[in-house]
Amino acid sequence: MGENLVYATRGAFGFSLKRGVVAPETLVEKDLNPKDAICRTFKFSNNGDYFCYVDSERTVLVEVSTGKELIAENLGKTSHILFSPRDKFMVTFEPYVIYGISSKNEDGTQKKPNPNLRFWSIPERKHLHTSISSKQSDWMPKWSEDEEIMIRLVGSEIMRHDKHDFTKYSKKTAITNIRNFEVSPGQETILACFVPPVKGQPANVQLRRCDDYFSLIRQKIFMRCDKVDMYWNSKGNALAVISSLEVDETNRSYYGESQVHIMTVNCEGFMVHRDKEGPVHTFTWNPNGTIFALCYGFMPAKVTLYNLRGDTVWALGEGSRNEIYFNRFGNVFLTCGFGNLSAGRMQFWDVEEKKEIIGIEVPNTTYFSWAPDGQHFVTATTAPRLRIDNGYRIWHYTGKMLFEYSAEKYELWEFAWRPLPAGAYNKFMIPKLTKEQKSQAGLLVKIKNNNNHPIQALPAGAITKASAYVPPHLRKGDSNKGALAPVGATPQARLVLSETEKKIKTIHKKLDDIKKLKEKQANGEKLEVNQLSKIDKESELISELANLEFK
Numbered sequence: 160m161g162e163n164l165v166y167a168t169r170g171a172f173g174f175s176l177k178r179g180v181v182a183p184e185t186l187v188e189k190d191l192n193p194k195d196a197i198c199r200t201f202k203f204s205n206n207g208d209y210f211c212y213v214d215s216e217r218t219v220l221v222e223v224s225t226g227k228e229l230i231a232e233n234l235g236k237t238s239h240i241l242f243s244p245r246d247k248f249m250v251t252f253e254p255y256v257i258y259g260i261s262s263k264n265e266d267g268t269q270k271k272p273n274p275n276l277r278f279w280s281i282p283e284r285k286h287l288h289t290s291i292s293s294k295q296s297d298w299m300p301k302w303s304e305d306e307e308i309m310i311r312l313v314g315s316e317i318m319r320h321d322k323h324d325f326t327k328y329s330k331k332t333a334i335t336n337i338r339n340f341e342v343s344p345g346q347e348t349i350l351a352c353f354v355p356p357v358k359g360q361p362a363n364v365q366l367r368r369c370d371d372y373f374s375l376i377r378q379k380i381f382m383r384c385d386k387v388d389m390y391w392n393s394k395g396n397a398l399a400v401i402s403s404l405e406v407d408e409t410n411r412s413y414y415g416e417s418q419v420h421i422m423t424v425n426c427e428g429f430m431v432h433r434d435k436e437g438p439v440h441t442f443t444w445n446p447n448g449t450i451f452a453l454c455y456g457f458m459p460a461k462v463t464l465y466n467l468r469g470d471t472v473w474a475l476g477e478g479s480r481n482e483i484y485f486n487r488f489g490n491v492f493l494t495c496g497f498g499n500l501s502a503g504r505m506q507f508w509d510v511e512e513k514k515e516i517i518g519i520e521v522p523n524t525t526y527f528s529w530a531p532d533g534q535h536f537v538t539a540t541t542a543p544r545l546r547i548d549n550g551y552r553i554w555h556y557t558g559k560m561l562f563e564y565s566a567e568k569y570e571l572w573e574f575a576w577r578p579l580p581a582g583a584y585n586k587f588m589i590p591k592l593t594k595e596q597k598s599q600a601g602l603l604v605k606i607k608n609n610n611n612h613p614i615q616a617l618p619a620g621a622i623t624k625a626s627a628y629v630p631p632h633l634r635k636g637d638s639n640k641g642a643l644a645p646v647g648a649t650p651q652a653r654l655v656l657s658e659t660e661k662k663i664k665t666i667h668k669k670l671d672d673i674k675k676l677k678e679k680q681a682n683g684e685k686l687e688v689n690q691l692s693k694i695d696k697e698s699e700l701i702s703e704l705a706n707l708e709f710k
Contacts, residue, residue: 165207166576170570173198191214199236202575208246218234220279239298249701251277253273256275278657285626287325304346306323318526340353347424352365362387374697384403387400391448398423437460440481441454458478458479461476477503478504488510488587493506493508503523505521505556516534518583520710521557529576535561541571550564670700673694
């Protein structure tokens with residue numbers, strides 16, 4: 160299970176595509192020297208058939224199943240990629256550049272900003288249209304679910320494009336001071352438009368039909384609000400609006416004020432009742448579209464599930480949490496504490512039985528994502544958010560770690576699963592875990608280069624590390640001066656490698672480098688003289704390694 164899952168990683172090493180969760184197989188790997196070029200961004204299409212990447216020289220669209228390049232253009236500054244819902248079109252965006260008065264072309268004319276928003280037809284493999292989007296905050300066009308309508312925000316005007324014509328709009332309407340909008344999924348296309356407070360007028364959110372007149376369905380006024388986040392459910396009949404005010408006038412919260420409102424197409428909606436004061440940390444819809452979850456309140460935060468009437472369906476109590484996630488089928492629910500809650504406490508819940516499945520801790524996690532099968536997930540520590548423990552781990556929802564990658568030489572920047580269409584996987588039953596299965600959950604205890612050490616026989620989680628803070632200027636060498644030991648902590652032995660173990664580690668690293676060079680040579684790449692000399696020393700290194708390991 161899970162061996163057909165594909166994922167991509169991006170970092171200072173370049174990017175790669177791998178298949179599998181236990182022993183991943185490398186499908187595509189492109190090494191880049193970060194001094195010369197980097198992979199600026201990449202993205203899978205919505206159904207997973209295509210993969211687009213930018214390597215500082217070209218923007219390339221690849222067919223995943225064959226590896227064939229469908230579109231390849233000399234656009235090395237592309238920073239964002241977008242696919243339409245059914246993957247007929249692709250949009251690429253480059254930062255908008257404004258030139259000064261002194262900037263001139265070779266013919267002496269004034270330099271003008273270049274068009275930076277490009278539309279591509281994937282079936283036809285060609286460029287369709289180029290336009291200008293001056294703001295990175297609202298460059299993104301949005302489609303109806305059937306791709307027959309595309310909506311763009313230009314200034315204070317909403318422009319509608321029909322029949323896949325991106326060169327000119329068919330209808331438009333002006334909404335004064337509109338900041339952003341969201342398009343609903345489903346058969347009927349509804350626009351949710353946010354207008355911030357201006358000159359004493361309160362903020363408001365408008366629901367409008369995407370007809371010839373952009374007819375107003377409903378409007379909600381927000382008195383204490385300067386920004387909102389809007390989330391449609393999967394059915395497109397309910398919109399969650401998280402309104403926030405950056406400054407709490409009562410001076411009770413550093414995070415400001417926040418409220419949650421549910422607006423529906425068929426009725427007025429309501430404000431979600433919360434039984435604990437404090438900020439809203441996270442909101443998420445269940446994929447079924449009838450239940451939503453909220454993480455809120457001062458720490459320890461509360462997590463509660465509600466229905467579309469605002470009634471509490473399930474209250475999970477308090478804990479050190481700030482993020483929540485449903486899997487693809489909505490039958491497994493995760494509550495976790497990441498970011499500034501560095502312990503990384505994760506609890507998995509059976510939604511139908513309303514019981515905890517397992518709890519684990521994954522410290523220093525900065526990124527989480529469910530796999531398309533709804534059973535596997537990844538936790539990652541990515542740069543520049545955090546460089547300690549940089550890498551990723553692939554898990555099963557029962558808490559068992561299946562694969563671990565540690566980015567020792569190069570930084571990891573991004574991880575992404577390849578999406579799969581609906582029906583690729585079926586909903587699964589959640590078994591009750593045995594004591595043995597629960598004992599295997601969590602991080603494994605590892606001692607590098609000493610697999611026969613007695614400590615390896617201990618069960619997972621038998622050893623907990625009592626860490627002490629050491630100021631940066633005292634972290635070199637073996638000095639512990641200035642370290643603050645936690646109360647009640649006992650001194651712990653520090654594992655030190657012998658000279659022989661250090662030599663073995665160095666030889667393993669050299670042999671890994673030789674393996675990569677031989678792969679490049681097999682692919683027809685021309686190697687330098689010093690690289691060829693490294694390959695010639697392989698047999699000598701193997702012999703030396705055998706002697707050291709015998710000792």
